[in-house]
Amino acid sequence: xxxxxxxxxxxxxxxxxxxxxxxxxxxxxxxxxxxxxxxxxxxxxxxxxxxxxxxxxxxxxxxxxxxxxxxxxxxxxxx
Numbered sequence: 591x592x593x594x595x596x597x598x599x600x601x602x603x604x605x606x607x608x609x610x611x612x613x614x615x616x617x618x619x620x621x622x623x624x625x626x627x628x629x630x631x632x633x634x635x636x637x638x639x640x641x642x643x644x645x646x647x648x649x650x651x652x653x654x655x656x657x658x659x660x661x662x663x664x665x666x667x668x669x
Contacts, residue, residue: 593611597604629637 593607594604596602597607
């Protein structure tokens with residue numbers, strides 16, 4: 591059966607069926623198939639920005655700890 595025939599049978603526009611087939615082949619529907627929740631792109635982008643900011647802060651704090659350790663070591667060596 592052709593895609594156009596399937597679309598006519600179910601009252602759909604053929605382009606929609608072509609689009610669904612393309613998404614299926616690209617794996618876009620695999621998250622739904624696997625039972626995983628689908629997250630809106632805007633939410634995913636927001637979460638990525640939050641992660642990036644947290645990683646930046648973690649790097650800064652790690653650097654501060656290293657500087658503090660060096661300062662303590664130097665202070666102990668002077669005494």
